[in-house]
Amino acid sequence: MGRFYYYDFPSAEILVFDDFLIMQIREGADIHPKHNERLNEIVETHYTGKQFVYISNRVNSYSVDPLTYVETEKIPNLAGIAIVTDTRIMRQNAEYEKNFFDKPYKIFNTLSEAIQWAHKILTDFHQKQ
Structure with missing residues (x-):
């Protein structure tokens, strides 16, 4: 693992x-499709010309408009989304949100598992090329 970058926004780190990138939404935030604008800026800065995986580390309670996933899916080099949560209600929310995203999407109990899956998704992608 090489160098990494850290962004501190009002609604997320x-x-x-x-x-891959790891997104940690702040407690009580409301996430809407407009939040993809900032995500797109980061993708253009760090992932131009290469595939990446988005990992959502859900350590806080917040709400997500499921239509956010419809916009997120439009990012052409986004290979998949991993959701990390260890609570039943957040897992149920993530299962529901999965219906709005048509790329690889998986829910994990630990960040380590999600990172391993991200590497597998990208390896599989590169082998198909």
Whole structure:
């Protein structure tokens, strides 16, 4: 793992690594499709010309407009989304949100599992090329 970048926004913290980013939404935030504008800026800065995986580390309670996923899915080099949560209600929310995203999407109990899956998704993608 090489260098990483850290972004601190009012509604979220984002850690950007070579092949994936980790998003941690702040407690009580309301996430809407408009939030993809900032995500797109980060993608253009760090992932131009390469695939990446989005990892949502759900350590806080917040709400997500499911239509946000419809916009997120339009990011052409987004290979998949991993959701990390260890609570039943957040897992149920993530299962529901999955219906709005038509790329690889998986829910994990730990960040380590999600990172391993991200590497597998990207390896599989590159082998198909």
